[in-house]
Amino acid sequence: MSAPLPRAWLAFLAASTLSQLGSTVLWFALGWAAASHGGQVAALVLTASGLPRLLLVLVGGSVADRVGARRLLLVTESVMVTVCLALASGLHATGPTPWLLAAAGLASGIVSAFSLPALGSMPRRLVDDAALPRALALRQSLGQTVLLVGAPLGGLLVATVGLPAIAVADAAGFAVVLLVLAVIRPRRDVGPGAEPLWRSLSDGARVVARTRGLAVALVLTGAVAAVVLPVSSLLVPLLGRASGWSAGTTGLVVAAQAAGSIGATLVVARTGTARRTGRAVALGLAVAAGGVGLVASVGAPVLVAGAAVVVGVGTGVAVAHLAPFVLGSAPRTHLARVQAWTALAQLAPVVVSNNLLGALAERVSAGAALGCCAVVLGLCALAATRLRSASS
Structure with missing residues (x-):
């Protein structure tokens, strides 16, 4: 029987999952509010949040490795408590104005660029290498659960308690993470570094390039993200509209x-x-x-939902093995920097693929775009057989 996961990791995972749920609910609510001002405002809010994260995430990884992930998270989570409370105050005073929503997105995007690499490196700082795959799989399953329930919960809370109360609740979630961070002591946290920041950035790129299997794994991660993430967020909704499904039916397919x-x-x-x-x-x-190919071709909503389950099972198995491969391959001195490269590998390709797949779906069909995703996933499966770690 496998040994139980460390209590410090379970406490941190519980707190960070609660905070993730609060943020998911809040950003659904803010997106809903932004949509009331029109598509341009909604796009502005998304860009204000996503662009700084994309531009600064490598800097965030270098800072986390220099000062220590726990120390950096104590700062970022404190800042987010302040941001959420300020947002709640602004919403109460003026309502969800476009500039307030964009400012909240900008602040969140900047802070998350520094917190994401630190959060991503925490499993290896709190869990022994032998238990790392199980720890990451548990985190992934909880993250998927948050995504599953976050939007419906957000819709319910927008209608019942309102945006200011949701922002206050998100602040409370960040405060819970702060309390846990104040108690735990990562066994493998890294002390302050003396090297200049620019050298730390270039050193992270050098480690990714020279560590056996790591660059290939990150390229594979980006390719998979580029064709998997748009399936549920973009292509299934487009397929549903083209097929005459209701919003509820489309939501059930995504949930499957x-x-x-x-x-x-x-x-x-x-x-x-x-x-x-x-x-x-x-x-x-x-x-x-195979599942994506079936989603594109089977037609009936019940069959599409069954095919979506197959997609979920396949991606779940792949990511549950790929994530510990990447984090386990990273030198302990570069954990956050490698996680920053992982985040960049996921974020950048999706920006491109969303536009390409959306254009293909509009000009041809959503089924054709899904078919392209299936082909790329098949090629990724062939490439994955060549994955080799540094210890192999």
């Missing part, structure tokens, strides 16, 4: 994909990962490719 991923990652969290990482990732991606 999340449910499949949750189930797969919970199994990995209990049993651990396979010994041959490359083959396991390849198998998961091949299953996901």
Whole structure:
């Protein structure tokens, strides 16, 4: 039987998941408010949040490795408590004006550029290497659960308690993370570094390039993200509209994909990962490719939902093996910097693929765009068989 995960990790995971739920609910609510001002304002709010995260995430990873992930998170979570309370005050005073929403997005995007790499590195700072795959799989399953329930909960709370109360609740979630961080002591946190920031940035790129298997894994991560993330966020809604489904039916299809991923990652969290990482990732991606192909072709909503479960299971298996491969390959001195490169590998390709796939869906069909995603996933499955770690 596998040894239980450390209490420090479980406490941190519980607190960070609660905070993630609060943020998911808040950003659904803010997105809903932004949409009331029109598409341009909604796009402005998304850009204000996403662009600084994309531009600054590598800097955030370098800072986390220099000063220590826990120390940086104490600062970023404190700032987010202040941001959420200021947002609640502004919403109460003026309502959800476009500039207030954009300012909240900008502040959140800047802070998250520094917190994301630190948060991503915490599992290896709190968990032994042997238990790392199970810890990451558990985190992934909880994250998928948050995504599954966040939007419906956000819609309910917007109608019942209002935006200011949601912002205050999100501030409380960040405060809970602060309380846990004040108690835990990561065993493998890194002390202050003396090297200049620019050298720290270039050193992170050098480590990614020279660590066996790491660059390939990050390229694979980006390619998978580029064709998996748009399936539920973009292409399934477009397919639903083209097919005449209701919003509820489309939401159930998206939820089915999340449910499949949750189930797969919970199994990995209990049993651990396979010994041959490359083959396991390849198998998961091949299953996901088949599922996406079925989503594009089966037609009936019930069958599409079943195919979406297959997509979720495949991606869940693949990510549950790929994530510990990436984090486990990183030198302990570069954990946050590698996580920053991982975040960049996921964020940048999706910006491009969303536009390309959206254009293809508009000019041809959503099914054609889904078919392209299935083909790319199949190619990624072939590439995954070549994954080799530095210890192989």
